[in-house]
Amino acid sequence: MRPAVGIAVVAMTLLTASPRDLSAQDSQFGIRGLGTPGRWESVRARSSGGAFAPFDALSPLMEAPLADISTLTATAAGGTSHRDAQLGDTITQLRATRFPLMGVAGRVAPRLVVAGGFTTYLDRSWDVTLRDSTVLRGELERYRDEITSDGSVGDIRLAAASRLSRRLAIGAGIHILAGSTRMTAERRFDDSTFHAVGQVAEVRYDGFGVSGSVLIGVAPGLTIAGWARADNRLRAQVGDSTVALTDLPRMAGAGLLLAPSPRVRFAGSAAWRSWSNAGPGAFDTWSWSAGAEFGSGRMPIRLGVRGGQLPFGPGTKAPTEFAASAGTGRAFAQGRALIDLGVERLERRGGILTERVWTVLVGLTVRP
Amino acid sequence: MTRRRLALVGAVLLAAACVERLTAPGHCPDFCPSGQITVVDTLLTTSINRDSAYRGYVVSYQSPVMLAAFLPDTTGTLDGRPIFRFNGFGPRLPISSVDTGQILGADSARLQLYIVRRDTATHNLRLQFYRLPTTIDTTTTFDAVAAPFTNAPVRTVNVDTLLAQPGGKDTVTGDSVVVDAVNHRWLLSLKFDTAAARYVGTDSGAVAYGIRVAADTLASIAFGKGSVGPVLQWYLRVDSLGMPVARKPGILGTTLANFVFTPPTAPLDSTLAVGGVPSARSLLRVAFPKFIRDSSQIIRGTLFLVPAVAARGAPADSFVMEARTVLADFGRKSPIDARLDDPIVIHPGAMDTIKIEVTNMLQLWAADTTHPTVFLLRPQAEAQYFGEIHFYPSKAALRPTLQITYVKQFPFGVP
Numbered sequence: 001m002r003p004a005v006g007i008a009v010v011a012m013t014l015l016t017a018s019p020r021d022l023s024a025q026d027s028q029f030g031i032r033g034l035g036t037p038g039r040w041e042s043v044r045a046r047s048s049g050g051a052f053a054p055f056d057a058l059s060p061l062m063e064a065p066l067a068d069i070s071t072l073t074a075t076a077a078g079g080t081s082h083r084d085a086q087l088g089d090t091i092t093q094l095r096a097t098r099f100p101l102m103g104v105a106g107r108v109a110p111r112l113v114v115a116g117g118f119t120t121y122l123d124r125s126w127d128v129t130l131r132d133s134t135v136l137r138g139e140l141e142r143y144r145d146e147i148t149s150d151g152s153v154g155d156i157r158l159a160a161a162s163r164l165s166r167r168l169a170i171g172a173g174i175h176i177l178a179g180s181t182r183m184t185a186e187r188r189f190d191d192s193t194f195h196a197v198g199q200v201a202e203v204r205y206d207g208f209g210v211s212g213s214v215l216i217g218v219a220p221g222l223t224i225a226g227w228a229r230a231d232n233r234l235r236a237q238v239g240d241s242t243v244a245l246t247d248l249p250r251m252a253g254a255g256l257l258l259a260p261s262p263r264v265r266f267a268g269s270a271a272w273r274s275w276s277n278a279g280p281g282a283f284d285t286w287s288w289s290a291g292a293e294f295g296s297g298r299m300p301i302r303l304g305v306r307g308g309q310l311p312f313g314p315g316t317k318a319p320t321e322f323a324a325s326a327g328t329g330r331a332f333a334q335g336r337a338l339i340d341l342g343v344e345r346l347e348r349r350g351g352i353l354t355e356r357v358w359t360v361l362v363g364l365t366v367r368p
Numbered sequence: 369m370t371r372r373r374l375a376l377v378g379a380v381l382l383a384a385a386c387v388e389r390l391t392a393p394g395h396c397p398d399f400c401p402s403g404q405i406t407v408v409d410t411l412l413t414t415s416i417n418r419d420s421a422y423r424g425y426v427v428s429y430q431s432p433v434m435l436a437a438f439l440p441d442t443t444g445t446l447d448g449r450p451i452f453r454f455n456g457f458g459p460r461l462p463i464s465s466v467d468t469g470q471i472l473g474a475d476s477a478r479l480q481l482y483i484v485r486r487d488t489a490t491h492n493l494r495l496q497f498y499r500l501p502t503t504i505d506t507t508t509t510f511d512a513v514a515a516p517f518t519n520a521p522v523r524t525v526n527v528d529t530l531l532a533q534p535g536g537k538d539t540v541t542g543d544s545v546v547v548d549a550v551n552h553r554w555l556l557s558l559k560f561d562t563a564a565a566r567y568v569g570t571d572s573g574a575v576a577y578g579i580r581v582a583a584d585t586l587a588s589i590a591f592g593k594g595s596v597g598p599v600l601q602w603y604l605r606v607d608s609l610g611m612p613v614a615r616k617p618g619i620l621g622t623t624l625a626n627f628v629f630t631p632p633t634a635p636l637d638s639t640l641a642v643g644g645v646p647s648a649r650s651l652l653r654v655a656f657p658k659f660i661r662d663s664s665q666i667i668r669g670t671l672f673l674v675p676a677v678a679a680r681g682a683p684a685d686s687f688v689m690e691a692r693t694v695l696a697d698f699g700r701k702s703p704i705d706a707r708l709d710d711p712i713v714i715h716p717g718a719m720d721t722i723k724i725e726v727t728n729m730l731q732l733w734a735a736d737t738t739h740p741t742v743f744l745l746r747p748q749a750e751a752q753y754f755g756e757i758h759f760y761p762s763k764a765a766l767r768p769t770l771q772i773t774y775v776k777q778f779p780f781g782v783p
Contacts, residue, residue, distance in 0.1 A: 028399045034783050087395045128400055136409055136773060147401050147778075185778040187405045187667075194773065195667045195727055197405060201780035236781035243781040279783070314398035351398055 026096055026123040028085050029319050029350055033312025034234065034246060034278055035153065038100055038120030043077045043363025047327025047342030048291030049304020051267035054225035054255030055215070058365060060103060061253075062213035062227045063171025066113045066161035072106035077363040086354045096125065103157075111162045121155035124181045142190045151181030153205045153234065167217035177207035177234065207234045207248060225255040225269075247277035249284075249311075265293045275311030283318035285309040302327045302342070310348060319350025327361070338365040403779035407667070412770040415655045417762045421641045422700035423633070423648040426750035429506040429626040431645070433484060433590040433752050436581040436627065437682050446682065446754060448629040449578050450591050451504050451513060452622045454600045456573015461606045461615055469606040471573065475614065477565030478601040479577075482592035483527075483554040487684035492528050492584045496521040497564070500576040510628040517578060522564035525556070553592065567604060575600070576624075588682035590752065593625045629754065638763070639676045642689050642745045643714070644756030649746040651694075651702065652768055656741040660774055661734050668773040669730035671743065673722040673759040674766040681716035681755025688748040689714050689722075689757065693729045697740040704744060708732060711748055714757050722759070730772065
């Protein structure tokens with residue numbers, strides 16, 4: 001079997017194979033809150049812990065790296081997560097397959113590159129069942145609730161970047177937040193005298209944000225990056241009624257790239273997000289990452305770790321997460337097509353909940 | 369080869385876009401949505417008003433059964449008597465294809481009739497047959513035929529004794545009984561001799577009978593009508609050139625099948641009556657709260673009715689009362705909405721508060737705001753039981769009430 005075909009078959013197998021009892025669900029830390037924030041990273045960046053995201057033109061975290069794109073480039077990513085959610089002694093296996101990233105970028109002038117695309121801003125897919133009882137008409141009535149949400153808030157980005165000099169590139173972008181979730185709430189009583197309840201609603205979301213970034217070549221092989229972003233608020237509407245207006249965070253981050261040789265690259269980054277704007281139960285978060293990439297552009301090896309906090313969770317402390325990842329890539333057709341593969345092991349902790357996640361990632365980049 | 373590779377990549381991405389979904393147990397409140405399903409239970413004590421009762425929907429001769437009962441009580445005796453009539457063949461009967469002969473009389477006759485409802489606790493059930501005037505009709509009252517019922521019965525049959533006979537046949541009297549275990553009814557075949565089955569040709573041969581029942585206890589049964597109604601087979605003697613010859617003409621069905629009873633049904637008063645003969649119905653108009661109708665989901669509704677007096681009727685004859693709604697509120701002529709009904713069994717003598725689950729109807733009213741919010745109470749089998757119940761009306765202290773359990777709108781979209 002040719003290596004390319006083998007990689008594709010393995011990737012497809014990893015994405016589609018799953019135990020029967022798994023289910024689609026994002027982090028349970030996002031159920032009581034706005035959702036689970038998406039990761040604005042390409043498969044290449046995420047395979048190295050996200051450390052290379054500030055320097056990766058195909059990651060929608062920053063705009064400035066777009067300045068180095070020379071030809072029209074399109075990218076997309078997909079990932080399957082196998083999640084063990086442990087609540088006390090109960091472990092539930094969950095599964096989610098997502099298509100969280102798509103973008104296209106191209107040079108429109110000698111010093112100007114523009115890009116458009118979407119990524120996941122907040123994932124809001126979950127399905128919760130609850131067994132409980134209540135006193136009705138003087139009797140204890142047992143029931144089973146099932147509340148589901150299926151959908152997400154997407155971040156549609158229009159960005160532009162320019163390399164002002166050999167050492168300096170800048171970029172800016174506007175972000176239109178849009179999406180919807182189909183929500184259901186059902187209750188079934190054990191006593192069939194009480195009829196089952198089923199309510200359904202389509203919740204639409206919208207918001208707006210702006211971002212800016214800068215990339216500075218400090219010295220040969222050493223680059224630093226900085227970025228900032230501000231989103232206004234997330235409006236939730238059911239029908240014609242606005243049911244919620246939630247302030248969104250401001251955020252900023254920085255990164256460092258060290259390339260001692262063309263075959264060895266190291267990077268690190270950190271970011272801060274003011275999620276506590278979103279209201280009670282939300283926390284400001286810090287996140288960090290460090291990673292390395294070894295080898296040529298033909299088939300590099302990527303490694304990385306990341307850690308930080310989650311914006312929504314119970315109690316007075318933000319849940320934490322830590323992940324280690326690895327990956328590789330393969331170029332085809334004289335470098336016009338790239339497949340990136342990655343795998344990530346993630347652990348999240350908060351209150352009595354611990355999530356352990358395996359995620360398999362596949363990215364495709366095309367330069368026609 | 370490049371195309372092949374790209375196709376493979378496309379397949380990978382397509383596979384990645386597929387999502388499987390199951391559920392996860394929630395741990396509330398930490399890992400549950402902030403919004404919860406909120407259930408509210410409310411008792412509407414003044415929402416039922418402008419109620420009324422009407423009688424006369426189904427009268428005794430329209431009933432598919434003939435009721436027979438003899439139930440002494442401290443307040444009086446409930447006495448129900450089936451009455452039925454067969455028309456005859458007139459004074460002459462064909463004796464050949466061209467000739468007729470004078471009917472000289474009857475050697476005998478065989479009367480078949482079905483008992484379609486009985487109390488299994490009834491013992492020593494006896495039927496007494498009386499010959500009645502052939503002038504009985506649908507307007508005949510209990511008092512109008514009281515005199516013929518004081519005459520000696522033309523036949524008396526002990527059904528329990530007959531059932532005890534081998535094969536249900538009494539070889540002496542010629543009577544028999546067949547137990548239809550599938551349809552839960554008894555077919556009685558009774559032989560009437562010349563005296564009991566007197567054929568009066570000058571009176572067109574019509575004959576009418578009445579039945580009284582008696583038993584050790586709980587004498588209350590129902591006879592069938594129509595396809596399971598009484599039939600009569602005459603065995604006649606016909607004159608043929610001065611010689612009497614036997615003739616067996618065709619079987620006759622009834623031209624009238626009715627029942628009379630005492631005490632007569634009391635006129636309607638201020639209470640809400642349901643049941644009885646002629647059958648009574650009651651209408652209850654509901655002021656359905658808008659806050660429930662417009663923005664909630666009803667999961668249970670119960671109508672509470674307090675009997676004003678103990679339900680009347682034969683002790684064994686519990687009857688089913690059903691609550692329905694109407695398509696339009698035209699008072700006593702309101703057309704019934706046949707889609708939904710909520711039944712409940714009424715036990716004669718009971719004074720317990722009646723609770724009827726009316727969830728389906730309330731949900732219908734919530735879904736269709738043009739639908740009249742009216743409950744109609746009626747017996748499920750009208751005029752087929754003596755049972756009747758009276759409830760306190762909306763102007764009484766123990767008025768009808770409605771308990772509704774509903775769910776408020778879920779706070780979708782609220783983080």
